[in-house]
Amino acid sequence: xxxxxxxxxxxxxxxxxxxxxxxxxxxxxxxxxxxxxxxxxxxxxxxxxxxxxxxxxxxxxxxxxxxxxxxxxxxxxxxxxxxxxxxxxxxxxxxxxxxxxxxxxxxxxxxxxxxxxxxxxxxxxxxxxxxxxxxxxxxxxxxxxxxxxxxxxxxxxxxxxxxxxxxxxxxxxxxxxxxxxxxxxxxxxxxxxxxxxxxxxxxxxxxxxxxxxxxxxxxxxxxxxxxxxxxxxxxxxxxxxxxxxxxxxxxxxxxxxxxxxxxxxxxxxxxxxxxxxxxxxxxxxxxxxxxxxxxxxxxxxxxxxxx
Amino acid sequence: xxxxxxxxxxxxxxxxxxxxxxxxxxxxxxxxxxxxxxxxxxxxxxxxxxxxxxxxxxxxxxxxxxxxxxxxxxxxxxxxxxxxxxxxxxxxxxxxxxxxxxxxxxxxxxxxxxxxxxxxxxxxxxxxxxxxxxxxxxxxxxxxxxxxxxxxxxxxxxxxxxxxxxxxxxxxxxxxxxxxxxxxxxxxxxxxxxxxxxxxxxxxxxxxxxxxxxxxxxxxxxxxxxxxxxxxxxxxxxxxxxxxxxxxxxxxxxxxxxxxxxxxxxxxxxxxxxxxxxxxxxxxxxxxxxxxxxxxxxxxxxxxx
Numbered sequence: 001x002x003x004x005x006x007x008x009x010x011x012x013x014x015x016x017x018x019x020x021x022x023x024x025x026x027x028x029x030x031x032x033x034x035x036x037x038x039x040x041x042x043x044x045x046x047x048x049x050x051x052x053x054x055x056x057x058x059x060x061x062x063x064x065x066x067x068x069x070x071x072x073x074x075x076x077x078x079x080x081x082x083x084x085x086x087x088x089x090x091x092x093x094x095x096x097x098x099x100x101x102x103x104x105x106x107x108x109x110x111x112x113x114x115x116x117x118x119x120x121x122x123x124x125x126x127x128x129x130x131x132x133x134x135x136x137x138x139x140x141x142x143x144x145x146x147x148x149x150x151x152x153x154x155x156x157x158x159x160x161x162x163x164x165x166x167x168x169x170x171x172x173x174x175x176x177x178x179x180x181x182x183x184x185x186x187x188x189x190x191x192x193x194x195x196x197x198x199x200x201x202x203x204x205x206x207x208x209x210x211x212x213x214x215x216x217x218x219x220x221x222x223x224x225x226x227x228x229x230x231x232x233x234x235x236x237x238x239x240x241x242x243x244x245x246x247x248x249x250x251x252x253x254x255x256x257x258x259x260x261x262x263x264x265x266x267x268x269x270x271x272x273x274x275x276x277x278x279x280x281x282x283x284x285x286x287x288x289x290x291x292x293x294x295x296x297x298x299x300x301x302x303x304x305x306x307x
Numbered sequence: 308x309x310x311x312x313x314x315x316x317x318x319x320x321x322x323x324x325x326x327x328x329x330x331x332x333x334x335x336x337x338x339x340x341x342x343x344x345x346x347x348x349x350x351x352x353x354x355x356x357x358x359x360x361x362x363x364x365x366x367x368x369x370x371x372x373x374x375x376x377x378x379x380x381x382x383x384x385x386x387x388x389x390x391x392x393x394x395x396x397x398x399x400x401x402x403x404x405x406x407x408x409x410x411x412x413x414x415x416x417x418x419x420x421x422x423x424x425x426x427x428x429x430x431x432x433x434x435x436x437x438x439x440x441x442x443x444x445x446x447x448x449x450x451x452x453x454x455x456x457x458x459x460x461x462x463x464x465x466x467x468x469x470x471x472x473x474x475x476x477x478x479x480x481x482x483x484x485x486x487x488x489x490x491x492x493x494x495x496x497x498x499x500x501x502x503x504x505x506x507x508x509x510x511x512x513x514x515x516x517x518x519x520x521x522x523x524x525x526x527x528x529x530x531x532x533x534x535x536x537x538x539x540x541x542x543x544x545x546x547x548x549x550x551x552x553x554x555x556x557x558x559x560x561x562x563x564x565x566x567x568x569x570x571x572x573x574x575x576x577x578x579x580x581x582x583x584x585x586x587x588x589x590x591x592x593x594x595x596x597x598x599x600x601x602x603x604x605x606x607x608x609x610x611x612x
Contacts, residue, residue, distance in 0.1 A: 143318065143321065143322065143325075146318070146322050146595075147322050147325045147326060147329075149591075149595075150322055150323075150326050150588045150589075150591045150592050150595075151326060151329070151330075151584065151588050152547075152549070152550025152551070152553075152584065152587050152588065152591070153550065154550060154551055154553055154554060155550055155553050155565075155568055155583070155584055155587065156333075156584060158553065158568075158569070158572055159333060159568075159572055159580050159584065160333065160336060162572045162573075162575070163333065163334070163336040163337040163343075164336050164337065235446075235447070239449045242449050242451075242452075243449060243450070243451055243554055246451050246554070247553075247554065247557060247569065248573075249572070259449075259451075262451070262452060262455065266455065269455060269458075269459060270459070270463050273459055276452070276455050276456075276459075277456075280449070280452040280455070280456070283449055283452065284447050284448055284449070284452070287446075287447040287448075287449070288443070288444070288447035291443060291446055291447055292443070295443070
């Protein structure tokens with residue numbers, strides 16, 4: 001009897017290691033089992049690297065106009081002008097399309113990230129305060145959110161940019177100040193879900209200061225939701241920047257913004273369709289990658305969240 | 308119910324007032340509106356005359372209330388560029404945008420609701436995956452690029468639809484698709500989630516156990532319950548679409564409010580810009596108010612709390 005007992009205890013002690021994987025292992029398993037998350041991450045990292053390494057990767061100067069080499073089609077076109085020197089061809093001013101595309105990735109990522117940061121700070125502050133305090137604070141926050149939602153984003157953004165004068169900084173700030181609503185709404189309800197839990201009550205009982213409770217008790221528990229909203233809003237900001245630039249109220253020529261490239265190619269698109277397809281597909285891939293990453297993070301951190 | 312309506316109405320009015328204040332202060336973003344209006348080669352005298360004519364020399368608060376009370380009476384001032392009353396021009400263009408929005412909404416709902424229902428009947432099946440893929444792709448496609456692509460394929464390569472203008476209903480097909488597809492993912496996801504929830508409830512099991520035909524259970528019992536949040540989402544999204552129509556209308560040269568907004572922005576026609584932003588915002592506020600009322604009427608739990 002004694003012998004079996006020892007054996008069972010020994011097995012029980014060793015069992016968790018053998019049978020049950022650690023939470024970290026489980027998480028890794030979920031991450032590597034999620035195709036969307038992996039594809040999104042790989043595409044996003046690739047675009048990010050291309051943006052950073054643009055000066056080394058770009059075969060030509062993106063601003064260099066060579067008028068005798070204008071409108072060369074991409075290399076896969078059956079056209080005598082197509083050349084490996086300009087893999088994606090050249091635009092109406094003879095600028096290398098691949099180089100402009102690579103530099104354009106910088107603008108999209110920069111504006112998307114910066115606008116997301118600004119809106120994230122504003123929205124999270126409003127949402128967490130509203131969710132934690134409730135009552136009057138919540139009422140005021142709700143009012144601000146409703147007011148913001150009532151104003152048409154694209155229209156207000158274009159109007160403000162046209163009045164202030166457009167530059168990269170202005171576009172970033174205008175977008176950042178306009179798209180914080182989803183952050184506020186999601187952070188508010190996420191905070192409400194954790195604020196009444198026991199560990200928050202114990203922190204309050206211990207006499208922790210409110211900022212400390214918000215930062216060390218609430219925030220770590222809603223950070224997953226924050227990441228998901230952050231990806232959605234970054235994608236949103238990138239699409240809005242492209243739309244603004246397309247309408248002529250965003251990034252100004254000769255900068256190689258993807259939206260601007262589509263806008264510049266608009267007049268020629270009936271003859272040279274690839275001029276709008278190439279930057280459009282780049283834009284689509286970037287936004288898709290960010291969205292897949294966000295959906296993946298949501299699925300991996302909360303597997304029940306998909307429904 | 309009455310107390311709820313009153314409270315909700317109060318909030319709506321307060322939001323509208325705040326929006327009007329923001330809209331009004333917009334013209335001061337460029338600094339002095341009189342200088343902006345006068346243009347580059349204006350003399351000091353011209354600027355003074357403009358300032359005097361439009362009343363920009365009065366205290367801002369007086370200007371705001373003057374503008375607000377006139378706006379409440381339907382007077383948004385004169386367009387700087389068209390030299391016509393702003394309100395007349397807006398009401399001239401509004402029906403076109405409404406029509407476009409309505410077509411877009413119809414397109415979005417006829418695509419997303421059946422797809423959402425089918426996806427919910429068989430979760431994780433092929434059709435669910437297809438629906439999910441459509442949603443993911445739809446969310447990632449910039450509407451202006453989608454519009455240009457439609458134009459190129461349907462208008463130029465296949466030549467089945469006219470490219471620009473707003474003379475016949477055929478002109479509205481492509482813009483409506485371009486505008487409507489953008490809200491499709493949200494509506495589809497909500498329909499799917501709502502249907503999944505309802506389909507797992509007891510009364511659906513009872514209905515099935517009674518031997519009702521599956522389509523009857525699906526439409527009369529399940530969809531009717533799942534559609535409530537979809538209706539209010541659709542109302543809200545309709546408001547978003549009117550705001551987003553600026554991009555689509557500009558591309559297809561549809562003579563609606565969005566195109567007017569874009570023209571006015573290019574012409575620095577401040578009173579017109581203010582009025583369009585205000586009209587669209589108030590329209591959105593009204594829509595959300597109606598959606599909330601509808602929800603409260605259908606779901607008593609909302610109006611009690």
